[in-house]
Structures are given as C-alpha cells and as structure tokens.
Amino acid sequence: WYERQMMTATMSDCARSIMSEWKAKVDDGGGAAEIELGGQFEELTADVISHTAFGASYREGKRVFLAQRELLFLAFSTVYNVQIRAFRYLPTQKNLKIWRLDKEVRGMLTDIIKSRLATKDQKLRAEVVGECGNEVPTGDVLNKLKLVNMFLLETLRLYSPLSTIQRKAGSDLEVGGITVPKGTVLTIPIATIHRDKEVWGEDAHEFNPLRFENGVMRAAKHPNAFLSFSGGPRSCIGQNFAMIEAKVVIVMILQRFSFFLSPKYVHVPMDVITLRPKFGLPMVLKSLDM
Numbered sequence: 001w002y003e004r005q006m007m008t009a010t011m012s013d014c015a016r017s018i019m020s021e022w023k024a025k026v027d028d029g030g031g032a033a034e035i036e037l038g039g040q041f042e043e044l045t046a047d048v049i050s051h052t053a054f055g056a057s058y059r060e061g062k063r064v065f066l067a068q069r070e071l072l073f074l075a076f077s078t079v080y081n082v083q084i085r086a087f088r089y090l091p092t093q094k095n096l097k098i099w100r101l102d103k104e105v106r107g108m109l110t111d112i113i114k115s116r117l118a119t120k121d122q123k124l125r126a127e128v129v130g131e132c133g134n135e136v137p138t139g140d141v142l143n144k145l146k147l148v149n150m151f152l153l154e155t156l157r158l159y160s161p162l163s164t165i166q167r168k169a170g171s172d173l174e175v176g177g178i179t180v181p182k183g184t185v186l187t188i189p190i191a192t193i194h195r196d197k198e199v200w201g202e203d204a205h206e207f208n209p210l211r212f213e214n215g216v217m218r219a220a221k222h223p224n225a226f227l228s229f230s231g232g233p234r235s236c237i238g239q240n241f242a243m244i245e246a247k248v249v250i251v252m253i254l255q256r257f258s259f260f261l262s263p264k265y266v267h268v269p270m271d272v273i274t275l276r277p278k279f280g281l282p283m284v285l286k287s288l289d290m
C-alpha cells in the first residue's frame with residue numbers, strides 16, 4: 001500500500017510541476033497557448049520513472065533513462081542498414097557516441113547502487129508519504145474511473161506503443177494448422193490483430209471505448225485479443241505502473257485545462273521502437289482556473 005501511495009504521489013508531483021509550466025504559458029498567452037504535448041509527455045514519463053525507480057538519485061536516474069533512450073535510437077538506426085562486422089569496432093562518429101553513452105550509463109548505475117547500499121533508509125520516506133498522502137489521487141479513486149480506463153484501453157488498442165513482438169519456438173509446435181520447428185522466430189503483429197474486423201467487429205477501425213465496457217476479456221471475440229502489454233508469463237511487468245501513471249496525468253490535465261488539437265497537427269504515427277507522432281502533438285490548452 002505504501003509503495004502504491006508513494007508511487008501515485010510521485011506521479012502527481014511530476015505532473016503538477018510540468019503542468020504549472022503549461023499554466024504559465026497559457027497565462028502568458030492571455031488564456032490560451034499552443035504546446036507540443038508529445039515532447040512534454042516524454043519529459044514527464046522520464047521524470048516519473050527516474051523519481052520512482054531512483055528515488056533520491058533521480059537526477060542521475062533521469063540522465064540514465066535519457067541516455068538509454070538515445071542508445072536505443074542509435075541501435076535501431078543501424079538495424080536496417082547493411083552491417084559489416086568490423087564497422088562495429090571502427091571509431092565512427094556514431095560508434096564514439098554509443099561507446100560514450102554506454103560508459104556513462106554503466107558508471108552512473110554503479111554509483112547509484114553504491115550510494116543506495118550505503119544509506120538503506122527507505123522505510124522512513126514511505127511512512128512520511130503514507131501519513132501525508134491524502135492530497136493526491138489515490139489508487140482507490142483511480143480504480144473508480146471506469147471511463148478513463150476504457151478510453152486508455154481503446155487508445156492502446158488503436159495505437160499500441162509496441163506494434164509487434166517476437167517469440168522463439170522453444171520446441172516443435174503447431175499454430176493454426178502450421179507446423180513450426182523449434183528455434184523459429186515468430187513475429188506477433190499486435191497492430192494488425194488490434195484492427196482485425198474478424199476479431200473486433202465491423203467497427204474495428206473506429207475509436208469506441210465502450211467496447212471495453214465489460215472488461216478487456218470481453219471486448220473482442222477472443223479473450224486475449226488485446227495485446228498491447230503482451231500476455232502470458234513474459235507480459236509487461238510495468239502494466240499497472242503505466243496505467244496508474246496515465247490515469248493520474250489524465251485526471252490532473254482534465255482538472256486544469258480544456259484543450260483541442262492544433263490545426264498544425266498532422267496525423268503520422270511513426271514506429272521507432274515505440275509508436276509516436278512523427279510531427280509531435282501540438283495542442284491548444286486553455287486554463288480552467290480550478
């Protein structure tokens with residue numbers, strides 16, 4: 001309970017801080033301002049994960065998180081190029097950057113672990129947050145937000161952050177009448193499954209949160225059709241964390257702002273590790289002054 005309470009408190013603190021910057025911009029703009037929210041949400045998720053995972057060392061944690069994200073992008077940008085083994089060891093500009101980032105991440109993680117082992121004061125902070133934690137949206141309240149939950153699930157269905165995952169057959173097996181030999185790598189096309197009319201019905205391409213009215217398992221013809229967090233023993237362990245964070249942020253935005261999509265927005269979802277809006281997410285925010 002303490003951990004959950006502490007987690008939501010941290011999430012809402014981070015959200016409050018970033019939203020006070022939005023509020024300042026809205027006030028500067030005389031009641032409305034256009035803000036590119038895609039980048040803001042990336043900043044916010046980096047803040048939340050560094051505060052929750054690294055506690056007092058959040059500054060180093062955030063640097064670790066951002067450096068790792070940069071590393072992933074660099075790694076991905078080479079996947080589709082022709083790879084010549086020796087190139088990996090050449091001091092090209094990209095390799096130098098990868099090596100520097102990798103060294104930096106390892107160094108920072110080792111330092112954080114060392115200082116954690118030296119202090120070990122965790123319980124005190126949990127108690128303080130547990131005692132003074134009634135200002136933030138709690139887990140109990142978040143559980144009651146059925147519509148927000150349905151809205152989030154429908155967003156994840158149509159725009160699943162991971163559009164494919166892979167699994168390697170551990171033994172010879174048969175899938176849908178096809179024999180798959182041991183060692184075969186199978187790609188599970190999440191995005192395609194999520195828009196399949198045979199699975200979700202005729203309105204599979206439409207945004208209809210109500211399809212989740214009776215729970216995830218009953219939303220489609222197959223109980224495990226919703227795969228944004230994968231399924232089975234290797235499914236996402238951050239699933240609850242991610243849903244709580246999204247709910248806290250949505251609640252806090254709705255409490256503070258009204259908003260609409262900027263005319264500048266161009267709808268081009270782009271798949272680079274995760275799905276993201278290629279040209280950002282410019283939105284016009286107005287303050288509700290609550």
Ligand code: HEM
Nearest residue numbers: 161162165166228229230233234235236237238239241242
């Ligand atoms: C909306 C947000 C998220 C989505 C859609 C998502 C989705 C997924 C998916 C599809 C997998 C399976 C990957 C595969 O098998 O190749 C996965 C695994 C994983 N996720 Fe997430 N995730 C999210 C947020 C998070 C967060 C916030 C954390 C950590 C705090 C996290 C931690 C993990 C870990 C550690 C695994 C590996 C589990 C294993 O292999 O046993 N995820 N996630």
